[in-house]
Amino acid sequence: MDRRRFIVAGAWIGAAALTGCSEGDIGRTTTDSETTTTETEGERTTTETEGEKTTTETEGEKTTTETETETETETETETETETETETETETTTTPIDIEPKIYSGTGTKVIRNQQIHSGLVVAEVTYSNLEYDFSNIQVTLRNIESGRTTQLYGDSGPVENGEGANVVDETGAYHIDIESQGDWEITISQPRATRADADTPPIDVSGTGQTVTGPYYIERTRVITATNDAEGDFIVTLWPMKAPWADFAMPLLEAGPGEYESSFTFDGIGYLHVNSDGNWTIQIE
Numbered sequence: 001m002d003r004r005r006f007i008v009a010g011a012w013i014g015a016a017a018l019t020g021c022s023e024g025d026i027g028r029t030t031t032d033s034e035t036t037t038t039e040t041e042g043e044r045t046t047t048e049t050e051g052e053k054t055t056t057e058t059e060g061e062k063t064t065t066e067t068e069t070e071t072e073t074e075t076e077t078e079t080e081t082e083t084e085t086e087t088e089t090e091t092t093t094t095p096i097d098i099e100p101k102i103y104s105g106t107g108t109k110v111i112r113n114q115q116i117h118s119g120l121v122v123a124e125v126t127y128s129n130l131e132y133d134f135s136n137i138q139v140t141l142r143n144i145e146s147g148r149t150t151q152l153y154g155d156s157g158p159v160e161n162g163e164g165a166n167v168v169d170e171t172g173a174y175h176i177d178i179e180s181q182g183d184w185e186i187t188i189s190q191p192r193a194t195r196a197d198a199d200t201p202p203i204d205v206s207g208t209g210q211t212v213t214g215p216y217y218i219e220r221t222r223v224i225t226a227t228n229d230a231e232g233d234f235i236v237t238l239w240p241m242k243a244p245w246a247d248f249a250m251p252l253l254e255a256g257p258g259e260y261e262s263s264f265t266f267d268g269i270g271y272l273h274v275n276s277d278g279n280w281t282i283q284i285e
Contacts, residue, residue: 100189103176111176116141117190118171118243120271122212123152126161127184138179139186143170149177152188155210162210165273169243191215191271193241198269203284207274214271215241221265222284224252230278231257241269 103111106129123139139153153164168174178184191214198217205213218238228234236253252264257278274280 098190098192100187102185102187103178104183104185105178106183107180109178111178113144113173114176114188116168116172116174116188118169119192120165120167120190120239120241121150121152122163122165122189122191122271124161124163124187124189125153125155125184126186127180127182128160129182136179136181137184138177139164140177140179141166141168142175142177143168144173144175146170153186153210163212163273164210164275165212165237165239165271167239167243191241193269195269201284203282205272206279206281208279209276211274212271213274215269216272216284217269218266218284220267221263223261223263225259225261225283225285226253226281227259228255228257228276228278228280230276232277233275234260234280235275236282237273237275238264238266238270239273240266241271 098117101114121141125137125139127137137153137155138151141150141152150166150168152166153162155162176188178186193215195217198215200217201222203216207213224236226236234253234255234257235251237251253260253262272282274282
C-alpha cells in the first residue's frame with residue numbers, strides 16, 4: 001500500500017517536471033499584420049510598426065523609438081504664359097501690294113473691266129498733241145455693278161501732266177472713262193502705307209500744278225497755311241488712304257491766288273491732293 005503511493009507520487013512529480021520543462025523551453029510567436037509579439041518565460045517583446053513609429057516592449061521595460069520624417073516638398077510651378085496680341089494695325093499690319101497699271105491711247109476711250117480696291121486711287125496723267133492749248137482731259141472711274149462714278153483727274157489748262165486722286169468705297173470691277181482730244185498715258189496706282197512709312201507734322205511741301213503727295217500721319221486738329229501764285233481754282237484736299245465713304249475728307253482749302261490759313265481735324269494716314277495751275281506751298285502744324 002505504501003509502496004504504491006510512492007510510485008504514483010513519483011510518476012506525478014515526474015510528469016509535472018516534464019511539463020514545467022516544456023513550458024520553459026517553448027516560445028510563443030503571434031504575428032499580426034502590424035504587430036509581432038514574441039514571448040518567452042520572464043520576457044515579453046512586442047514590436048509595433050505604425051507607419052513611421054516603432055515600439056519595442058520588453059516586460060518590465062518599454063522602449064519607444066519614433067521616427068518622424070516630414071518631407072515637405074512644395075513644388076509650386078507657376079507657369080504664367082501671357083500671350084498679349086496687340087494688333088496695332090497702323091504699325092504691324094502689312095498693307096496689300098497693289099501694282100500700278102499703265103494705259104495709253106489717243107482721244108476718248110473706255111478701258112474696260114479693271115479691278116479696283118476700295119480706298120485711295122491716284123491717277124498720274126501725261127498728255128500731248130492737244131488740239132487746243134486749253135483742251136480738256138478727264139479720267140473717271142465707273143463701278144460696273146452700281147454705276148457709281150468717281151472722278152480721278154480733270155484739267156483744262158495748258159499743263160501737260162499732273163496727278164489726281166479720289167477714294168472709292170467699293171472693291172470691284174470698274175471701267176476707266178477717258179475724255180481727251182490728244183495723246184495720253186495714264187498710270188493708275190493705289191498707294192498703301194503703314195504709320196511707320198508716313199511723315200508727321202510739321203509738314204512743309206511745295207510744288208507746281210496738280211500734285212498728290214504723301215503719305216502723312218495726322219491726328220487731332222491742325223492748322224494749314226498755303227500760298228498759290230496762279231489764277232484759277234486752288235483746292236487742297238487731304239484724302240484718307242482707306243474707305244468708307246463717311247470718312248472722306250472735304251477740301252481743306254478752296255480759293256484762288258494768294259495766302260490762306262485754316263484749321264481742320266483728321267485722324268489717320270492720308271495724302272494731300274493739290275489742284276493748282278501754278279506754284280504753291282503748304283505747311284501743316
